[in-house]
Amino acid sequence: MDDVALLDRHDTKYIFNREELIAMLPQLQEHYRVLEVNGNRASLYHSLYFDSENLDFYSLHQRGKKNRLKIRMRKYVDSSLTFLEVKLKNNKGRTVKSRVEIDDIEETLSPANLKFIEEAAGKQDQLGAQIFNEFHRITLVHKVEKERLTLDIQLTFKDTNGEKSHMNQLVVAELKQDSVNRYSPFAKLTKEMLIRPERLSKYCLGIALLVDDVKKNRIKQKLLRITKISGDQAA
Secondary structure, three states, rough: HHHOOOOEEEEEEEEEEHHHHHHHHHHHHHHOEOOOOOOOOOOOEEEEEEEEOOHHHHHHHHOOOEEEEEEEEEEEEHHHHEEEEEEEEEOOOEEEEEEEEEEEOOOOOOOOHHHHHHHHHHOOOOOEEEEEEEEEOOOOOOEEOOOOEEEEEEEEEEEOOEEEEEEEEEEEEEEEEEEOOHHHHHHHHHHHHHOOOOOOOHHHHHHHHHOOOOOOOHHHHHHHHHHHOOOOOOO
């Protein structure tokens, strides 16, 4: 895992349902190893995303801006580790992630956390907790190439008032590479299965599902497709 940390990388995302995932796994076995943590191959993750009061990060993503920012606290439950993470997506399509270990997820950013965020991404005003998510992640590591594939299942979103949305049949896959390689076994397999790359943010999906008074024009069709793909109710 240290060899494929890929904190500066190119990400490609895909969405499909769990039946398609089950069909894929035997074919991926030849090319990838699976990460196991304390006997678990589907590790539990808890995340809390921060944004401004006006949801500026969400708005920038919905408007298709190239330089985007996400700030979250993520708890890797099976590893008993929690990090404050800052993800920058630049105009060259690369994702650069900075992170620092913290004690636990908290809904208020401490002065030390704000200082870390400022050092990683510049000063950010009026950041507040916006959306929680929870999912299980299967992590595959290519046996030869510098490539990691994450498969997120059993997604649940929750707002700060406790309102929830479940997407149990949805799979969000993310192919993480040092540089784009369309000959990746996973990329080739999804092409054969007519599964195309997607622009998708789990943070934005959670906001769109649970916050009524935000613009959803750019994501409306995607929400309908996600509902169809997953077989769950999107709202």
